[in-house]
Amino acid sequence: METPEMINAGDLVLKRWELAWADEAAAAIAESLPELKPFLPWAKDGYGLGESRSFIQMSLDNWAAGTEFNYAIFTTVGDLVGSIGLMTRMAPGTLEIGYWMRTPWAGRGYMTAAVSVLTRIALSLPGVERVAIRYDEANKASAAVAAKAGFVEVERTERIPEAPGETPILITALAGSPPPGGETPGGR
Numbered sequence: 001m002e003t004p005e006m007i008n009a010g011d012l013v014l015k016r017w018e019l020a021w022a023d024e025a026a027a028a029i030a031e032s033l034p035e036l037k038p039f040l041p042w043a044k045d046g047y048g049l050g051e052s053r054s055f056i057q058m059s060l061d062n063w064a065a066g067t068e069f070n071y072a073i074f075t076t077v078g079d080l081v082g083s084i085g086l087m088t089r090m091a092p093g094t095l096e097i098g099y100w101m102r103t104p105w106a107g108r109g110y111m112t113a114a115v116s117v118l119t120r121i122a123l124s125l126p127g128v129e130r131v132a133i134r135y136d137e138a139n140k141a142s143a144a145v146a147a148k149a150g151f152v153e154v155e156r157t158e159r160i161p162e163a164p165g166e167t168p169i170l171i172t173a174l175a176g177s178p179p180p181g182g183e184t185p186g187g188r
């Protein structure tokens with residue numbers, strides 16, 4: 001399975017993460033912490049260059065291993081505005097999308113555009129039948145992105161919250177073919 005290293009998405013360009021962007025990524029995350037912290041367990045006070053370099057190196061390693069495909073999101077004028085990735089950690093045939101947006105660029109429809117394009121590409125890959133987004137019941141912005149990008153809620157499961165804004169309820173929404181037998185693709 002191979003995803004493109006660069007994807008054009010209207011006003012945005014998705015590019016496979018590079019270590020050269022670690023400084024800018026750390027700055028983007030630092031200024032977005034109030035919005036990221038509630039729902040992303042890794043987004044913590046003090047997030048800096050070390051954490052950012054580790055994330056990018058892990059992304060490069062996992063890309064090479066074929067298990068995760070993480071992209072930095074840029075505007076066409078070169079601002080680094082977020083991150084989006086495809087993960088194979090759910091059931092075979094299912095890719096999960098994860099994402100965050102840099103706060104000054106939030107609310108412009110950017111993540112909906114990025115999710116829509118990446119989902120279309122994911123569903124064209126051999127062996128990929130569906131794409132999933134899993135978000136906390138309290139994460140209204142993520143729910144709105146999933147719905148606007150055409151994902152349909154299929155399941156609510158209980159789990160132990162990991163980030164400070166999370167409830168015990170995790171929602172799974174899918175795009176593509178429904179899973180065989182109506183079961184939701186597990187994993188985590």
Ligand SMILES: CC(C)(COP(=O)(O)OP(=O)(O)OC[C@H]1O[C@@H](n2cnc3c(N)ncnc32)[C@H](O)[C@@H]1OP(=O)(O)O)[C@@H](O)C(=O)NCCC(=O)NCCS
Binds near residue numbers: 035107108111112145
């Ligand atoms: C989720 C996130 C990526 C959305 O990025 P974005 O670029 O702002 O998304 P969009 O502009 O495409 O759409 C956001 C939608 O959420 C809605 N929204 C935002 N905050 C909301 C809230 N508190 N309640 C209800 N809707 C909300 C917006 O109104 C918009 O919907 P609309 O176009 O119908 O008005 C961003 O909020 C984020 O980074 N959140 C923190 C990290 C996170 O939760 N990641 C996902 C984990 S599953």
